[in-house]
Amino acid sequence: MDPDNIVVRLCVQGVEAEAAYRHEEARALFETAWRSSRDDLEACIAAHYIARQQPDPETALFWNQLALARADSVARKAPERVRGFYATLHLNLGMAHEKLGQIAHARHHFVKAAAALEDITEGGHRVLVEYSVNRGLERTASYSS
Numbered sequence: 001m002d003p004d005n006i007v008v009r010l011c012v013q014g015v016e017a018e019a020a021y022r023h024e025e026a027r028a029l030f031e032t033a034w035r036s037s038r039d040d041l042e043a044c045i046a047a048h049y050i051a052r053q054q055p056d057p058e059t060a061l062f063w064n065q066l067a068l069a070r071a072d073s074v075a076r077k078a079p080e081r082v083r084g085f086y087a088t089l090h091l092n093l094g095m096a097h098e099k100l101g102q103i104a105h106a107r108h109h110f111v112k113a114a115a116a117l118e119d120i121t122e123g124g125h126r127v128l129v130e131y132s133v134n135r136g137l138e139r140t141a142s143y144s145s
Contacts, residue, residue, distance in 0.1 A: 001045075005042070006033075006036050007033045007036055007037050007042040007045055007046055008045065010029050010030070010032050010033035010036065010046075011029070011030060011033050011045055011046065011049045013029050014026040014027075014029035014030045014033065014049055015049070017029060018052070018053075023053065026053060027050075027053040030046060030049040030050045030052075030053060031050060033045070033046040033049065034046040034047065034050055039074075040070040040071075040073040040074045041070070041071075041074045041081055041082065043066075043070045044067050044068075044070035044071045044074065044082065044085065044089075045067075047063050047064075047066040047067035047070060048063075048064070048067040048085075048088070048089065048092070050063045051063035051064045051067060051092060051096075057096055057099040057100050058100065060092075060096050060099075061093070061096040061097065061100065064089065064092045064093045064096050065093065067089055067092075068089045068090070068093060071085050071086065071089055083116075083119045084119050084120050084121065086112070086113070086116035086119060087113045087114075087116040087117045087119060087120050087129050087133065088113075088120075088125075088129055089113075090109040090110070090112040090113035090116060091109070091110070091113040091129055091132055091133050091136065093105075093109040094106045094107070094108075094109035094110040094113060094133075094136050094140075095132075095136065097109060098136065098139065098140065103140050103143045104143055106136065106140050107136075107137070107140035107143050110133055110136035110137045110140060111137070113129070113133045113136075114133050114134075114137060117129065117130055117133065
């Protein structure tokens with residue numbers, strides 16, 4: 001990702017605000033990133049971060065679905081641009097569905113996230129996503145699809 005891209009910069013600033021417990025500021029930065037997005041990739045990134053700031057699971061699910069739809073739009077033309085996003089996008093969708101008690105949908109997304117883990121480069125982010133995916137799969141294991 002281009003660190004000079006306005007949407008990326010706004011999202012980085014939003015993550016920094018989250019880390020400092022300035023959640024209103026983070027939400028405002030992510031919403032500004034959304035309004036500043038000029039294409040599906042930028043919209044995917046902004047929607048992903050907006051979802052994190054939602055107070056209720058229904059709205060978080062909406063923004064997570066929107067992020068996935070925008071990633072899918074990019075993938076139709078240039079899959080390499082979003083390949084590394086899918087594990088995280090499906091993880092977040094799985095968690096949102098789980099919070100809503102939609103265990104079958106949650107498991108579906110945790111399985112898709114697990115399948116996409118190989119597309120995340122090694123590092124701290126991958127470790128966190130893989131751990132979270134495995135926990136989601138464990139929690140939903142009793143559901144038979």
